[in-house]
Each structure stands twice: as C-alpha cells, then as structure tokens.
Amino acid sequence: MTFQHRAIIDTIPGYKQGKPAPQVEGQRSYKISSNENAFDPLPSVVDAIDSHALTRLNRYPDMRGWAVVERLAAKYGVEPENIVLGCGSTEVITMLVSLVAGPGDEIVYPWRSFEAYPIIVTGAGATSVQVPNLPDGGHDVDALIAAVNERTRLVIVNNPNNPTATSISDADARRIMQAVPSDVLVLFDEAYIQFNTAEGTSVAMDLFREYPNVVVAHTFSKAYGLAGLRIGYAIAPEDVIDGMRKVALPFGVTDVAQSAALASLDAEDELEARVEAIVAERDRVVAALQVQGWEFPQPYANFFWLPLGDRTEAAAAEFLKAGLSTRVFPGEGIRISIGEPEANTAVIEVCERLKTAGF
Template identity: 50%
Template sequence: MNTEDAGGVKLRPEIVAVPAYKQGRAAPADGFKLSSNENPFPPLPGVVEAMTAVLGELNRYPNAGGLDLRERLAERHGVSADQVHLGNGSVSLLAQLISAAAGVGDEVVYSWRSFEAYPGLVTVTGATSVQVPNRADGGHDLDAMASAITDRTRVVIVCTPNNPTGAIVTAAEFEAFMASVPSSLLVLLDEAYYEFVTDDASVDGIPLLKRYPNLVVLRTFSKAYGLAAVRVGYAVGPVAVLNAARSAAIPLSVTDVARAAALASIDAEEELMERVARIAMRRDRLRDALIAQGWNLPQAQGNFVWLATGEHTAAANDAFFDAGLTVRAFAPEGIRVSVGEEESVEKLLEVAGDIVRNLPNGHPAKRLG
C-alpha cells in the first residue's frame, strides 16, 4: 500500500510497510484449528456463569482498573496491587510498555523469530527493531542480544517459552543476562505460555522482580486459562514503570466480562491446571512421535511444536490444510502447530509423516540418521 492507495492521505511509510497482524487460518469444516495456540478445552460452566452475571450491566463502562482482580493477583505473587497492571491481553501491555519507553531514534532488541507482533508494536512507536537471530535450537542467544544493546536501546524483550519455536530461557541464562545489561534498560519478560512449562530449569520471572527494578513480567489468561476470546492479561513490575504503561493505555480496554472470567478462572484454577497438564503431556507425546518419524524438533515447552520446514513451508502448510488441519505457517522458516484436541493427533502425525519423508536428505527439519 502507498499514499495513492489511501486516496491521497499521507500515512507514515514505515507503518504502511508493516504487514498487519493476521489471525490463524480458520479450520475447514469438520477439521481442527491448530493455528492460534488456543486452549482446546471449552470454558468451565462456572466461568461462563460469572461472565453471564455481568451482562445486565453492558450499558455501563467497565471497572477497567480491576482492583479486585489486581488484588487477587498481587496476593498470589507477593506484590502490591499497584505492581499489577491489567491489559486487553498481554500484547496490549507490550504495546503500552514499549510506547512508554521507546520513541523515534530509539531501539528495541528482541530475538527472531519470536512473537510475530513484536515488529509492528515497535514500528508504531517510531523506534527501530533490532532482531537477534535465534540459536540453532530455536532458543534466545542472550549473549548476542546483550551485545546488540547500544546507547539507543530502550527496551529488550525476552520471550520464554519462545513463540513459535517453544524453547525456554533458563533461570541461569536469564540471571546472567540481567547482570550484563544496564539497570536503566527496560527488560520485558514475555511469559505468555508460563503455565505449560515442565522444565524445572526454566526462568520464573516474578520472584526476580525484587532483584531487578528494570524488569516487568507479562502473563495472560488467554492460553492456559482458556480465555482467548475475552482478552485479559497482566503485567507485574515496578509501580513507576506500570504507571507509565497506564498512561500509554487506551482507557477502559479491559471489560467487566473479561475481569469476571479471570476471577472465576482463578477460583477454578485446580481444574484448569489439570487441563494444562493434559495438554503438556499431549505436547510431549506429540513431539516424541514426530521425532520418531524423523523430524528434528527444538524443545517444546509451550502448547505448540515447531517444524522447521524452510523453503518447503508453503507446500507443507497446504498439505496440512488439505487434510483438514490449519497450522500457522511462517514462510520461509517453518510451521507452528498448536496442541489441539486429542482427536487431531492421529491425523496430524499422518500428514507430518508424509511431509518429513519427502524432505531432502540433509534438510534442517530432518533428523540425521
């Protein structure tokens, strides 16, 4: 798109050049949607009841400050309510925090490939993205990220488990990284898939907040808690930084329906975490089966697996779709496959087996031997 396409309206060229975020492809009829990292389990009846109870007040603006939800989260994490900030999903919190810290002439450092919204969020602020390539195993190269920091860097984003590759940042790696970066630099630890992690070596960001006053941790109710449709996430961090994010926020963006759903989900957490455990076990079983087929897979600690299909990504994406499975293609790098319903696994493995058999010998997605 250019200015002529916009009817002569002058637009920022860097914004026009950024592809808009697109949702995962819709599933074919009688197929399975494995493209959006959604929780395959439907909402619990108690959560639906809590959401329904507030529908009679839709003529009123929401209690977007959400003090009751912030207090519940603060109690859980051992912080004050002012150290918790709610947002319309964790991606909106990322947007607020980047906007609060970075502007024209500044830089934001993050690993790549990582969450596909990062480039757009940075560009909107007028800042410049500095993308540091992932390691061969799909994880963050934190040493290289630290080396990429300059006097223009205002924000560093660390995503663990990394979306879309699934690799974690370990506690030891993260603490070494924090020790190497300036204390004036805002570090955003994006833990959207925190609840799915089963590797004890993984970093747990919130207990580190007392040690690092430049750290903010982001989490969400969209994934593990199954509330993707109502959009509610939260940030935990220093009050001054979160107050700046609040100033950058669109007012009243967290609805009462979302707040009620989140509170009810906390009440039902034991049952919800049992579902998460089942998804994690299904993920591990799926990964093991893919490796047995001949796939070379990175560690998977989110609710998805990564197939590094490279130049064969478009063809592999079509093969999955033709079989009734929508997956998320990131051409020309690979395909992210969400862990969906149990009934999807057999079909997924059938198609994946055909794909890997047809990859040329020596292809990075194909396990040697």
C-alpha cells in the first residue's frame, strides 16, 4: 500500500469466502463451501420481511434491536441488558475483541479455527496466540490453558470448531473456566450449536450462569438460514454488553434482519425439523464415508473435515469436476458443508472414486 497506514494490516490474510457453485457443462452443481443452510427461507420469514420491514426502508432501524433482544432474553431466561445484536456473530466477536484488547494484549484461540479470528485480532492491534488443535481436530485444552498469561485478554472456544467440526466436552470447558482468571473473558463461539449432537458437550449458557466471565456468541446465519441478512448476538454480563455496544457499528443490524429474526424465533419448530434433516444427512454421509474407509473427526456441525494433507488440492479438483465447490485449505484438508441431498450423494460418490484412486 502506497499510503500511510498501520503496517500490521499488511500481515492480515484476506478472508477467503467459500467459492460459488462451479459451472460444469451439462451437470447440476452445488455450493458446499460456506456452511450455509441449503433450505430455502421459510415462507413465514419471507412474508414478515415483505409485509413489515420493506415498508420502512427510509427509516433507520432500532439501533438496539429491542424486539429481538427481548425475545432472546425470554428464550434464554436472561435480562435484555445481557444481550447485544450484531451484523452476524462476526460483528459481535469484533466488538468483543475491540472492547478487551489492543496493542500488547493477547488473545488465545485454537487453530485451525474460524478464519475471521486472526483478522479481527490483528485488526484490533492485538496479538493472536494460536494453539494448534490435537491430531483428532479437537481443542488442545491443556495447551490453551498453558497459553494464558498476564497479557491474555480473551480466550476463544469454538464449539463445534470450524473447520474440524469437533465438539468440546463440558468437563474440558470447565477446566478452561477454572484455569482462566475471573477478570479475563472466555468467548464461547457457538455458531453451530443447534447441530451439536455430541454427548456431554459443553453448553455455554450453562457456564454463563455459573461463571462471571463467560460470553456466548450465537448467529441466525446457520440453523436459522439467514446468512444473507447478517444478524447474530452475544449474551454476556451486563457491563460487557455495555462496552460492546459502545464499539458496535451504529445501526449495523437492519430492520429487515430484525424482522426476519423475529419471524424465525416464531418458527422454531419448523427450523428444528430442518436442523434434524441436516443432521440426518450429515450422519448418512459420515456412515457412507466410514464404510469406504475414510478416517476423519466425528462431525458435530453442518459440515465435516477431511484431513487430506498434501493430497488436498488433488482431491479438491475431483470435487470441482463433479460440480461441487468445497472449502479448500491447501496442504491441510477440505471442509465440506452438508447441502442438498443430491449434493451430499455427489460428495459420497466423489469420495468413493477418491478411495478407489488410492486416497
């Protein structure tokens, strides 16, 4: 960059958005690269947007998103003062990081994990302390604890972890809570919580009720299928929420997004049925791949991780040829979202071919 700027920004790796479905002559193609919900939006949600929000486009939204906040407070049995909305949970995490950390401060998180973490941390001028995952893709809890020191301002736990889809147990999450000083916040990023069927998993809201330093981040992007509208939220102690609101993007959460979120909270039964269908599809794919002889972490999200190492790019090319855009981490592995049933069947077929080819 030829203009005066913060040199640290040059070190930020650009966020790599999941690629769109490839164009393959004479063949249907699918985008399974961004952990989205493949179901179309619920008619009741579309209707809520049509009938309410679109008539108010000339007005700023309610900055605090009070109607949604109150609904969420009732759902979780907390005070509205414990909740802040953001443009997706990405913004909520950004608010939290800029609240607690700046130059000289450290933020500890597992790696690989959500690729926005290093971008957000570096953007705040703070230092990332990335703790490598265990060989099974799970958080290395002992190493996370050992990485905490007097410079630590935040510890992030991603459950289930993107991209490895692993879950952290309640016992391990409690070990982290016991080890971290009570004035250092611990963020539980639970973007995929609704898909987490792991027995004994940590549930951050339980910890929030027991510890003074827990922040929970949730989103409407995944199970609720509203990725395009950008709305998520954090649940945290009141003073943390106060601080986060100070650094929030003013009017960041649109009225359209708020209307859709409210309508989605009214349709939780329908959305739960969709989550069950996605989990069933995930389990179908996992079972088929295990029969084929693949070894990969048991997934507890709406995606799974194939640790392919140096064969990653070769395998990714086969998926592309079959009309499937996956999220490729060169030299490490491929993250595959659970998509339409036809897409999932195509994934199984590609994996079969890869196995036959010696992968």
